[in-house]
Amino acid sequence: MGHYIAFVHGIGEQQPGSYHDFGERLRVAFEGEVQRAGKPKPTPGKFVWEEAYWADITQPDQQEMKSKVGMGGRLRQFMIGSLGDVVAYSKLPYPPDKYGEIQKRFADTILKLSQQAQRTSDTQASLTVIAHSLGSVIASDGLYDLTKNNALPPNLTLDRFFTMGSPIALYGLRYGLANFVKPIRPKLWVNFFYPQDLIAFPLKSLNAAYASAVSEDVHLSPGGSSNLLSDMARRLIAVLPLVGIASHSWYFSDRRVIKKIAGVLAR
Numbered sequence: 001m002g003h004y005i006a007f008v009h010g011i012g013e014q015q016p017g018s019y020h021d022f023g024e025r026l027r028v029a030f031e032g033e034v035q036r037a038g039k040p041k042p043t044p045g046k047f048v049w050e051e052a053y054w055a056d057i058t059q060p061d062q063q064e065m066k067s068k069v070g071m072g073g074r075l076r077q078f079m080i081g082s083l084g085d086v087v088a089y090s091k092l093p094y095p096p097d098k099y100g101e102i103q104k105r106f107a108d109t110i111l112k113l114s115q116q117a118q119r120t121s122d123t124q125a126s127l128t129v130i131a132h133s134l135g136s137v138i139a140s141d142g143l144y145d146l147t148k149n150n151a152l153p154p155n156l157t158l159d160r161f162f163t164m165g166s167p168i169a170l171y172g173l174r175y176g177l178a179n180f181v182k183p184i185r186p187k188l189w190v191n192f193f194y195p196q197d198l199i200a201f202p203l204k205s206l207n208a209a210y211a212s213a214v215s216e217d218v219h220l221s222p223g224g225s226s227n228l229l230s231d232m233a234r235r236l237i238a239v240l241p242l243v244g245i246a247s248h249s250w251y252f253s254d255r256r257v258i259k260k261i262a263g264v265l266a267r
Contacts, residue, residue: 003030003265004048004113004125004156008106010133010165010248011082011199014055022252023049026265029258033266045120047265052109054102054138058088085134106142107151114153127152128160128265129186132251133199136166143184161186162261164251165193169201177206183213188264192218192257194247220254222247 005026007019027047034042062084066077088098110127117125131139139161146152161184172180191214193200202217203210251257 001124001126002046002048002117002120002122003128004050004117005128005130006050006052006106006109006113006139008052008109008129008131008135008139009055010131010135011085012055012078013059013081014053016053017051019051019252023051025252025258026262029262030265033259033262037266045122048113048116050109050112050116052106052135052138054105055085057098057101057105058085061088089134089138102138103142103145106138107146110142110146110156111153114156117153117155123155125156126159127156128162129158130162130164130261131166132164133248134167136163136168137171139163140168140184143186144182147184158184158186159188160264161189163189163191163203164257165197165200165248166191166203167199167201169203169206172206181207181209183210185213189214190216190218190260190264192220192251192254192260194220194222194250196222196245196247197250198245199248218256218260220250220256222250 005023007023009019027049030047031042034040059081062080065084066080089102091099113125113127117123129139129143140163143152143158143161147158152158191203193202202219203214204217205211
């Protein structure tokens with residue numbers, strides 16, 4: 001049985017394949033964990049990585065807006081590129097249906113993994129979804145719809161969901177936390193967050209439904225990089241007001257995150 005992994009990126013300007021290095025770090029860590037357990041080195045088919053890229057659906061309008069309003073500044077550019085994604089990802093009763101387009105990208109990624117499993121005759125493939133930032137909301141919505149509509153490919157089993165820097169808790173405000181009671185239910189859900197990350201929130205404390213669905217909220221302290229100078233810089237940045245938002249991108253190089261995910265996959 002192989003691990004079939006879908007990665008969903010978050011807010012901001014993105015390019016296809018931007019997270020290939022993150023996937024490679026996970027693959028190497030996974031192989032290391034397997035070998036440390038006394039097992040043979042996994043074959044390439046044991047770790048299959050696919051990225052659900054969706055930024056090209058929202059970025060053209062953002063670029064046009066930046067050009068038309070003619071207002072510079074890195075913070076304003078960040079607001080348009082980041083909050084713009086959040087605004088664009090909304091269900092509308094009329095076109096353009098960017099929500100539907102983004103969800104189709106996610107569903108197509110799951111289908112690609114299913115097809116790869118079929119090519120290797122893997123009839124009990126283990127599906128892992130890793131999502132960052134707004135990508136965690138997209139993945140949660142997509143998995144909920146696929147499960148509800150019995151559209152999850154039958155040769156894939158949703159075993160693990162890893163969220164990093166997730167704003168899912170904020171979406172509870174849309175419905176009211178007392179009514180926000182239909183989380184997806186993978187076998188394992190691990191939510192990573194830095195307290196300095198203004199976009200990220202713990203999930204288990206939201207209500208009884210999320211307390212049951214989420215296996216673990218992992219509170220990350222600043223640091224975790226494999227570079228000492230980088231660690232020192234992160235600890236300094238973390239105490240500065242607003243600048244601590246930089247922690248939103250630290251997950252991909254945090255050895256604790258990588259080791260945790262790799263260790264779970266290796267088991």
